[in-house]
Amino acid sequence: MTEHNTDRDYPASTIPPGGVEPVPRRVRAVLGGRVVFDTVRALYVWEWPYYPQYYIPRSDVDPDVLVDEQHVQHLKHGTAQRHGLRVGDVERPRSARVFTAEAEKGLEGMVRFDWAALDAWFEEDEEVFVHPRNPYTRVDALRSSRPVRIELDAVVLAESASPVMVFETGLPTRYYLDRTAVNFEHLEPTDTVTACPYKGRTSAYWSVRVGGELHPDLAWAYDFPTRQLLPIAGMVAFYNEKLDVIVDGERLPRPDTHFSR
Structure with a gap:
């Protein structure tokens, strides 16, 4: 149960021609308390249509962290030498690809890291979760007086009567409500934790029990969302794919997304 998924149906306009463009931000990542790379020359590379990955110049990567595994891979963007990562006793085998001279033009000498292999990623001084934020995706949290x-x-x-509505490219509108507006008699907390590159990491999830039936993980909250989504802090949202949302007295159709299943 996550707020991101490669099945999202982004419009074609969210992908730049060629699928590669420079990142205008400083990008860093750490492993075992050590900075693996620190660069202002990263590239966004769209491997899939929905969001990009960071490609990092090898010259901006700590060379003592890379472990050459002597394995060549032929990937979508060209030939790469597979590497592992090692910081002290911490090892992450098969977690980095260093593109060779046979890679696509502009990607020679770039390194593509597996996201989960590193402990934390940062754009400037703010942590980024799950994957790089798509620069063509917009997420707005707007206060409303619509009931x-x-x-x-x-x-x-x-x-x-005072929700915060979150409008995010490729997803239905989410309606965040104050906790005092929620009937917790029907909600049961779970151990689920998810992360979103635009909103941060959830602080709570609840299942819903109605009529003796338990509906798992239908509601969530971000107590400490990203700076851009501060209006939703501490509020509760529900998967409108799996229940009914009535706005201004009108019952909305349940959207059909990958969260419907």
């Missing part, structure tokens, strides 16, 4: 009611099987789970 919103959340129901499941005719049971009211939450109701508010």
Whole structure:
């Protein structure tokens, strides 16, 4: 249950021609308390249509961290030499690809790291979660006075006249409500934690029990969202793919996304 997925249907306009462009931000990553790379010359490379990956110049990578595994790979963007990472006793085998002279023009000598192999990634001094933020994706959190009611099987789970609406490219509108507007009688906390590159890491998830049936992980909250999404801090949202949302008295159709399944 995550707020990001490569099945998202982004418009074609969110992908630049050629699928490669410079990153205008400083990008860093750490492993075992050591900076693996620190660069202002990273590239966005769209390996999939929905969001980019960072490619890092090898000259900006700590050479003592890379471990050549003597294995050549033929990838979408050309030939690469596979490397592992080692920092003290911490090892991450098969986690970096160093592109050779046979790579696509402009990618020679660039390094592509597996995201999960590193402990933390940063754009400037702010941590980035899950994958790089797509520079062509927009996420807005707007306060509203439109009344919103959340129901499941005719049971009211939450109701508010002061929601925050989150509009994100490729996803249906999410409605965040104050916790005082939520009927927690029907909510049961779970151990689920997810992360989103645009909103940060969740602080809570709840399943919903209605009529004796438990519906897992239907609601979540970000107590400490990213700076851009501060209006949703501490508020609760629900998957409108799996329950009913009534806005201004109108019951909205349930959207069909990868979260529907």
